[in-house]
Amino acid sequence: MNEKSKKNRENKLVTWIRNYSYSIIAMIVVIVLWELAVKVFDVKEYILPAPSQVLRKLTGNLSLLFRYSLVTGWEILLGYLLSIIVGIPMGLMIFYSRFLERVIYPFLVASQTIPKIAIAPLLIIWFGWGIWPKIIVSFLIAFFPIVVDTVVGLKNTEPEMIYLVRSMGADRSQIFFKISLPNALPNIFGALKVASTLAVVGAVVGEFVASDEGLGYLLVVSHGYMDTTLMFAGILFLSLLGIIFFFIIEIIERLALPWKTEKESVLHSATM
Amino acid sequence: MPAQTLIKIENVSKTYTTSKEDIVALQTVNLEIKEAEFVSLVGPSGCGKSTLLMLISGLYPATTGVITIKGEPVTKPYTNLGIVFQRDMLLDWRNVLDNVLLQIEIRRLNRADYEPHARELLERVGLGNFTDRYPRELSGGMRQRVSICRALLHEPPLLLMDEPFGALDAITRDQMNLDLERIWEQSRKTVIFVTHSVPEAIFLSDRILVMSPRPGRIVANIEINLPRPRTLDIRDLPEFSDYNRQIRKIFREQGILIDELGKDKEGLGQSPSSEVDY
Ligand SMILES: Nc1ncnc2c1ncn2[C@@H]1O[C@H](COP(=O)(O)OP(=O)(O)OP(=O)(O)O)[C@@H](O)[C@H]1O
Ligand SMILES: [Mg+2]
Numbered sequence: 009m010n011e012k013s014k015k016n017r018e019n020k021l022v023t024w025i026r027n028y029s030y031s032i033i034a035m036i037v038v039i040v041l042w043e044l045a046v047k048v049f050d051v052k053e054y055i056l057p058a059p060s061q062v063l064r065k066l067t068g069n070l071s072l073l074f075r076y077s078l079v080t081g082w083e084i085l086l087g088y089l090l091s092i093i094v095g096i097p098m099g100l101m102i103f104y105s106r107f108l109e110r111v112i113y114p115f116l117v118a119s120q121t122i123p124k125i126a127i128a129p130l131l132i133i134w135f136g137w138g139i140w141p142k143i144i145v146s147f148l149i150a151f152f153p154i155v156v157d158t159v160v161g162l163k164n165t166e167p168e169m170i171y172l173v174r175s176m177g178a179d180r181s182q183i184f185f186k187i188s189l190p191n192a193l194p195n196i197f198g199a200l201k202v203a204s205t206l207a208v209v210g211a212v213v214g215e216f217v218a219s220d221e222g223l224g225y226l227l228v229v230s231h232g233y234m235d236t237t238l239m240f241a242g243i244l245f246l247s248l249l250g251i252i253f254f255f256i257i258e259i260i261e262r263l264a265l266p267w268k269t270e271k272e273s274v275l276h277s278a279t280m
Numbered sequence: 281m282p283a284q285t286l287i288k289i290e291n292v293s294k295t296y297t298t299s300k301e302d303i304v305a306l307q308t309v310n311l312e313i314k315e316a317e318f319v320s321l322v323g324p325s326g327c328g329k330s331t332l333l334m335l336i337s338g339l340y341p342a343t344t345g346v347i348t349i350k351g352e353p354v355t356k357p358y359t360n361l362g363i364v365f366q367r368d369m370l371l372d373w374r375n376v377l378d379n380v381l382l383q384i385e386i387r388r389l390n391r392a393d394y395e396p397h398a399r400e401l402l403e404r405v406g407l408g409n410f411t412d413r414y415p416r417e418l419s420g421g422m423r424q425r426v427s428i429c430r431a432l433l434h435e436p437p438l439l440l441m442d443e444p445f446g447a448l449d450a451i452t453r454d455q456m457n458l459d460l461e462r463i464w465e466q467s468r469k470t471v472i473f474v475t476h477s478v479p480e481a482i483f484l485s486d487r488i489l490v491m492s493p494r495p496g497r498i499v500a501n502i503e504i505n506l507p508r509p510r511t512l513d514i515r516d517l518p519e520f521s522d523y524n525r526q527i528r529k530i531f532r533e534q535g536i537l538i539d540e541l542g543k544d545k546e547g548l549g550q551s552p553s554s555e556v557d558y
């Protein structure tokens with residue numbers, strides 16, 4: 009059995025390399041073409057820097073980039089956590105009470121239709137220049153899919169399943185914890201992944217409006233100096249931040265929903 | 281052997297009130313079901329078979345009339361039973377054993393006390409090696425076996441089955457009929473079994489209740505006197521064909537089957553296992 013699981017893990021590794029090697033090769037090809045195109049057509053650096061120039065800029069400003077990444081990463085994390093802490097309970101309230109649904113609904117719609125960039129200055133009047141406006145913008149963008157998917161996930165429990173457990177004498181809390189909630193988890197995790205990328209957008213928007221540090225601030229400043237190369241370095245770090253958040257959620261999802269991973273590994277071995 | 285009445289249904293009707301209209305699903309049903317009796321309900325689609333099961337289990341309230349189980353009126357979900365639906369209703373996130381043990385968890389009984397029995401039940405239906413698999417790794421027939429094990433785990437005296445084999449292919453269905461027959465021989469539970477297949481009903485039952493199109497009433501009550509334990513060969517007995525003919529005749533009288541069109545209405549008699557034999 010140990011042998012088998014070891015072999016399984018090796019198989020997974022081989023699969024992983026196979027799947028991702030194509031993506032990695034594709035990226036390398038694009039970067040090389042980009043480099044060549046910039047050189048061949050002699051593109052000005054302030055219009056489109058070559059990857060090698062970006063790399064040089066990046067290593068030259070590494071400590072600054074890391075420090076700003078930490079600032080923005082912190083804003084993203086807090087905005088994201090807030091959107092989870094508010095989003096999931098709000099989804100539960102909407103699911104369990106028609107009254108609360110009617111109360112919450114207009115605010116929910118308003119929170120999505122009002123452009124976040126338009127209220128960011130207002131948030132700065134209210135909360136100052138500190139971290140709060142960024143957290144709130146990030147939260148406002150990210151929490152909506154969490155609310156919606158929590159409700160959708162809870163609603164798609166089969167009525168027959170509920171009848172079945174009621175005939176076993178289930179009470180409300182058992183129905184929630186043993187049936188409805190686990191049933192909603194795939195939806196909720198799907199939303200958490202979408203929200204993780206939205207939280208990044210929110211934090212950057214917040215920094216655009218008013219800030220004195222962070223990757224969004226770096227973009228604004230480097231734009232002011234027409235330092236396109238530094239902008240590219242900033243954008244690269246921002247997307248790295250987004251990818252890190254995304255994969256952390258994906259790992260948690262795999263741990264929380266092992267039966268889904270099972271399905272995936274079946275799929276993978278089928279395609280091999 | 282004095283057979284005691286387990287379930288008594290008196291003047292029961294059920295009307296669903298929807299925003300558009302009131303639907304009379306059942307109209308004055310009167311019925312008694314004895315202990316250890318295997319009773320099948322057959323009738324056209326929409327005649328109220330599932331509704332009747334839901335009323336007996338106390339999951340839906342009756343509009344009029346009284347249902348008693350062991351003399352007690354059913355007013356809330358009755359828990360001393362096992363239910364099997366057409367769809368297996370297994371939980372994706374639990375493996376086979378844990379799906380069966382859901383029955384015990386919800387009832388807040390001790391899992392360790394029932395685990396050996398759960399394994400034994402799974403063993404009996406040929407799933408002994410699949411206890412740690414997830415439902416999505418099983419075939420339809422295997423999944424339905426798991427859901428039957430779940431319904432039997434706490435050894436309820438009453439089993440309600442709503443077209444449990446309706447989604448299975450002919451061969452699997454025959455096998456499931458045999459399995460169920462064997463289980464019933466061993467435990468002699470009261471079973472109320474809804475099916476669209478008349479041969480399946482004859483094969484399994486002590487008694488068949490035929491229902492009319494909506495609003496559903498019970499229009500015939502047919503005792504099946506075939507020897508037990510039953511094997512698939514009893515389908516070749518002349519009595520078996522007689523019962524089949526008798527029920528077909530009732531369907532025709534009820535306007536459920538229309539011969540002139542050369543086909544049946546409402547999907548009756550579509551049991552794949554029956555088409556070949558009769
Ligand atoms: N929850 C409900 N609300 C409103 N109408 C319902 C409800 N459940 C069933 N009905 C209606 O009651 C009638 C009987 O339904 P029921 O499900 O009991 O039929 P059935 O005999 O089990 O049919 P089938 O063989 O297709 O399963 C149908 O006309 C159906 O549309
Ligand atoms: Mg039905």
